Amino acid sequence: MPAKIAIIEDNAAFRKIIDIRLKAEGYDTVVAEDGLTGLEMVRNEKPDLLITDLMLPGIDGHKISRMLKFDQRYRHIPIIMLTSRDLEEDADIAKQCGADAFIVKTTKARIVLDVIEKLLHKVTDFRETA
Amino acid sequence: MRILIAEDDNISRKLLKTSLEKRGYDVVATKNGVEAWNVLASNDAPQLAILDWMMPEMDGVDVIRHLRSAKMKQYTYIILLTAKGHQDDIATGLEAGADDYLRKPFNAKELHARVRVGQRMIEIQNQLEDHIRRLKELDQLKKDFLAMVSHELRTPLAVMKGGVSLCLDGVAGQLNDTQADLLGDTLENIDQLTRLITDLLDMSKIEAGKIVLRRDTMDLAFSVRKALNAFKYSAGEKGITLKIALNASSLPVYADADKIDQVFNNLISNAIRYTPENKEITLGVDILANDYLCYVADTGIGISDNNLKKLFSKFTQFSRVDGPGYKGTGIGLTIARGLVEKHGGKIWAESKEGEGTTFNFTLKRRDRPTVLIVDDEPKMVDVIEKVLSHGNYHFLKAYSGEEACELAQSEMPAMIVLDMVMPGLDGYGVIDKLKNDVRTQDIPVLILSSAQIEPDKISGENDAGAIPIMTKPVKPKKLIDSVESLIKN
Numbered sequence: 001m002p003a004k005i006a007i008i009e010d011n012a013a014f015r016k017i018i019d020i021r022l023k024a025e026g027y028d029t030v031v032a033e034d035g036l037t038g039l040e041m042v043r044n045e046k047p048d049l050l051i052t053d054l055m056l057p058g059i060d061g062h063k064i065s066r067m068l069k070f071d072q073r074y075r076h077i078p079i080i081m082l083t084s085r086d087l088e089e090d091a092d093i094a095k096q097c098g099a100d101a102f103i104v105k106t107t108k109a110r111i112v113l114d115v116i117e118k119l120l121h122k123v124t125d126f127r128e129t130a
Numbered sequence: 131m132r133i134l135i136a137e138d139d140n141i142s143r144k145l146l147k148t149s150l151e152k153r154g155y156d157v158v159a160t161k162n163g164v165e166a167w168n169v170l171a172s173n174d175a176p177q178l179a180i181l182d183w184m185m186p187e188m189d190g191v192d193v194i195r196h197l198r199s200a201k202m203k204q205y206t207y208i209i210l211l212t213a214k215g216h217q218d219d220i221a222t223g224l225e226a227g228a229d230d231y232l233r234k235p236f237n238a239k240e241l242h243a244r245v246r247v248g249q250r251m252i253e254i255q256n257q258l259e260d261h262i263r264r265l266k267e268l269d270q271l272k273k274d275f276l277a278m279v280s281h282e283l284r285t286p287l288a289v290m291k292g293g294v295s296l297c298l299d300g301v302a303g304q305l306n307d308t309q310a311d312l313l314g315d316t317l318e319n320i321d322q323l324t325r326l327i328t329d330l331l332d333m334s335k336i337e338a339g340k341i342v343l344r345r346d347t348m349d350l351a352f353s354v355r356k357a358l359n360a361f362k363y364s365a366g367e368k369g370i371t372l373k374i375a376l377n378a379s380s381l382p383v384y385a386d387a388d389k390i391d392q393v394f395n396n397l398i399s400n401a402i403r404y405t406p407e408n409k410e411i412t413l414g415v416d417i418l419a420n421d422y423l424c425y426v427a428d429t430g431i432g433i434s435d436n437n438l439k440k441l442f443s444k445f446t447q448f449s450r451v452d453g454p455g456y457k458g459t460g461i462g463l464t465i466a467r468g469l470v471e472k473h474g475g476k477i478w479a480e481s482k483e484g485e486g487t488t489f490n491f492t493l494k495r496r497d498r499p500t501v502l503i504v505d506d507e508p509k510m511v512d513v514i515e516k517v518l519s520h521g522n523y524h525f526l527k528a529y530s531g532e533e534a535c536e537l538a539q540s541e542m543p544a545m546i547v548l549d550m551v552m553p554g555l556d557g558y559g560v561i562d563k564l565k566n567d568v569r570t571q572d573i574p575v576l577i578l579s580s581a582q583i584e585p586d587k588i589s590g591e592n593d594a595g596a597i598p599i600m601t602k603p604v605k606p607k608k609l610i611d612s613v614e615s616l617i618k619n
């Protein structure tokens with residue numbers, strides 16, 4: 001069964017691009033355009049990985065990450081935080097709130113896909129040893 | 131204009147007051163130094179004051195000393211009234227910070243002339259302050275603008291890049307050759323624009339002192355080999371041979387690997403751009419007594435002596451070369467210099483027109499973080515060093531505030547353990563100096579002092595309270611932990 005990836009991104013065009021790209025790579029996707037809906041979606045869909053924008057209306061990426069990582073039921077879901085800024089502080093905050101990776105939006109698709117693969121396998125490994 | 135006068139003698143005070151009021155000045159009259167000081171320390175103090183020297187309790191010169199040592203927002207021009215006539219006395223008053231003096235008994239003409247001189251100085255002062263304030267505002271505006279622009283531009287760029295890449299990868303259907311070619315060019319230009327924005331943002335960060343280094347023990351030899359691999363292709367396209375000259379297989383250094391890569395990248399991309407086809411470029415590292423000397427040596431067009439001087443300023447470009455490849459904006463070297471200096475290194479170029487250019491930069495040959503220990507008491511320095519010696523640190527020692535500032539600026543330590551009470555430049559002065567220099571402003575400081583610390587006197591507008599304070603005698607474990615956490619921040 002293909003891995004299921006949840007996407008939370010408020011920019012419609014960029015959301016479409018991630019969605020098409022991930023589907024083309026054979027993943028299942030679910031999408032949301034704001035933090036609150038996104039959080040609900042993650043809770044209902046239990047995806048294998050979450051890609052979320054950092055700056056979102058309502059609940060932002062940091063809060064989403066913190067809420068999921070503090071919850072026993074969801075903390076195993078790896079989180080990739082996307083940003084259009086590259087401010088170094090952002091990377092630190094992303095790490096502090098538990099995100100597993102922090103990626104600038106203009107990064108090459110290939111690199112992002114590699115990160116996704118790695119995170120998906122790390123979780124599998126983790127589950128096997130646990 | 132408002133003028134403060136302080137004079138304990140009733141007759142003199144009245145005389146001064148009426149004489150000044152007749153000329154249209156608004157006079158605040160006080161009877162002694164304490165009253166005068168209260169007015170001067172208030173929020174809306176007059177900009178000109180006439181103080182009598184001899185007054186009971188706090189005399190005129192005391193008030194001046196107080197005023198000049200307090201950090202006031204505005205400058206008060208002070209005329210000292212003195213009955214004493216010795217040259218020496220006048221010198222003492224002026225040294226204490228008086229701007230002018232008037233001998234008693236004075237005549238009205240001289241009084242008004244001296245007040246007018248003061249008025250002129252105040253006007254110039256106010257104009258200057260106005261200019262400075264406006265410049266600061268503009269500078270801030272520029273920085274905010276750059277940060278905002280680089281953010282707002284990236285989102286649409288990300289969308290463009292994502293869409294074009296999807297098409298090029300055939301996800302949206304098979305492309306014919308012309309379509310693929312056109313979209314390929316589009317993608318290349320999107321990447322240029324992205325890089326330009328990143329460079330502009332980097333530069334504004336360097337200018338604002340906002341570059342944060344993530345230093346760790348890294349291998350310089352690895353960086354050089356990585357840089358060679360990264361540029362093999364673009365050098366190969368121009369028929370340029372890239373060579374490596376390393377004296378050791380590994381060169382450990384305590385630095386930010388990403389930033390060092392960025393320096394190499396900027397220097398190598400320049401070298402390739404300004405070197406004709408079929409020549410060669412050498413990347414190397416020499417091991418000196420205290421430093422690593424890294425270099426990128428090309429056999430290209432070279433730089434004239436005149437241009438060498440201006441090389442590292444922003445937006446300087448001497449030769450827009452034709453041909454394929456990304457045309458720069460003239461900030462690559464400004465960024466490289468900022469990054470090298472942040473590491474406590476130096477960067478410079480040597481060149482002969484028509485023969486080639488060598489860019490050199492140095493990095494301290496240390497594989498561990500450096501702790502600068504500052505105390506005028508040599509014994510104390512030794513004790514601190516001993517306590518910290520179990521940690522993996524390199525130590526620098528300074529026995530005065532002046533020495534501490536010099537070392538901090540030239541060595542860029544990872545943190546500073548600072549004594550506060552020292553003859554000459556004290557701890558407060560050291561902090562003030564370091565926090566006002568963009569290069570040293572975010573070196574973490576740990577205050578270690580036996581005296582009571584006055585937080586108000588610690589400079590640094592942003593967060594003076596953020597400087598941790600420990601009192602002597604200090605518990606070894608606490609010191610070790612603080613130093614470690616400050617270095618890791």
Ligand SMILES: Nc1ncnc2c1ncn2[C@@H]1O[C@H](COP(=O)(O)OP(=O)(O)OP(=O)(O)O)[C@@H](O)[C@H]1O
Pocket residue numbers: 329396400401404428430431432433441446447448449450457458459460461462463464487
């Ligand atoms: N190796 C070199 N040989 C000859 N000239 C050079 C060399 N490196 C730099 N220069 C000169 O110095 C100028 C400034 O270099 P700098 O790297 O700052 O800007 P740039 O390469 O023009 O643009 P970019 O911002 O993309 O780096 C260049 O435009 C070029 O004229």
Ligand SMILES: [Mg+2]
Pocket residue numbers: 396399400458461462463
């Ligand atoms: Mg350049």
